[in-house]
Amino acid sequence: MKELQSILELIRPIGWGASDILRSYYRGNKQDDLNIEYKDDNGKDPVTAADLAVSNYILQQLKNELGSEEFGYISEETYQKQDGKNNSEWVWIIDPLDGTKDFINKTGEYAIHIALVRNKRPELALVVIPEAEKIYYAIKGSGTFVETRNGERKSMRVSECKNPQDLTLVVSRSHRNKQLDYLLEKLPCQNQKSVGSVGGKIAAIIEQQADVYISLSGKSAPKDWDIAAPELILTEAGGKYTHFDGTPLEYNTGDISQWGGLLASNGQCHEMLCQQAERILEEFAVNKE
Template identity: 85%
Template sequence: MKDLQSILELIRPISWGASDILRSYYRGEKQDDLNIEYKDNKGKDPVTEADLAVNSFILQKLQSELSGEDFGYISEETYQNQDGKNNSEWVWIIDPLDGTKDFINKTGEYAIHIALVRNKRPELALVAIPEAEKLYYAIKGGGTFVETRDGERKSVRVSERDNPQDLTLVVSRSHRNEKLNFLLSKLPCQNQKSVGSVGGKIVTIIEQQADIYISLSGKSAPKDWDMAAPELILTEAGGNYTHFDGTPLQYNTGDINQWGGLLASNGKCHEMLCKEAERILQDFS
């Protein structure tokens, strides 16, 4: 197999191309062609023509560029055609449009996630923020970098803030429930910043604009493609991302759902906040 650095060099231009497609639907000549549909009958899980177009573009490009390699593929828009765990050693986990509601509502806070997973853990990841025209990428053990449209690249690190009261939570506008609101209201950190898309939230931690993100499943849960790429770019930037009990996230397990409580942070108060979250939730009824 090609080395991970060579693979990264292949997928960076693919990610720029995918960003351009999304921007053409968001603000360009295709903005009236979204054709919004819903994956369920409750109108809560939208999919647009942009999701499908970028999904097709990324898969076709990866499979063309890496045609001689034995990769598996799990994508938000194609997983329903797959049966359980992908048995390939190396598996791409892709979200062509993370934050579809924000895309539709024109907040600009949407992202593209591409991760390469081995043995249930991410080894390479890229998160694109099209409206900021930035790519954030990481290889396990190599740090996290941001690249701008002009090709400039620099390394990025999370904040050093370590006083719980001074930390800022990045929260969702739409994926909220009573249990999560209860937890957030009881934590020692009460500064909050609202951002769409998981990738966008994690980028705010990497860019030192926030320090903590919490996901708490209810009737549904975030999926592998929501978490795999954001996790690696955060941890390689010095942060931490675990279940409340400290166990690592796992991907391509046969269940695409990431159940339970997950906490992403700059790492400074991570263990304490995880334990505090578990304690607070014992009082929820």
């Protein structure tokens, strides 16, 4: 298999190409051709022609460059055609459009995630933020970098803010429920910044515009493709991303849903915030009864 650095050099242009496709839908001549449909009956999980076009593009480009003998592929838009866990040692996990609602609603806060996973853990990742014209990328053990459209690259590190009251939470506009609202109200960090996609939220932490992101599963849960790439770019920039009980996230396990409470942070107060989150949720459950 090619070395990870060589693979990264191959896929960064794929990231830019995927970004160009999304922006062509987002900004002009294809905006009326989104063909919005919904994966469920409640109208909460939209998929567009842009999702499908980018998924097809990324999968085709990766397979052209790397083939299918050594690599498996899991994409949000093709997963329903697959049967559980992919048995390849190396598996690509792809979200062609993270933040479809933000894409449709024109907030600009959408992203593309591409991660390469081995033994249930990410080894290489790209998170593309098309409207910022930035690609964040990381290889396990080698740090996180950002590349701009003009080719400039620089290393990224999370903030070193240690005071819980000074930490900024990055929150969702749409994925909210009473349990999550209760938790956010009780945490010591009350500064909040709203950002759409998970990739955008983690990019905000890497850019030191925020420090903490929390997600809770309810009737549904974040999926592997929502988190695999953002996790690696965060941890390689010095942050942490775990379950509330401190256990690491795992991918390609046969269940693509990441159930429970997940906390991403700059790492400075991570364990304390996880413990507080568990305690607050227990309190919520008692009050609900």
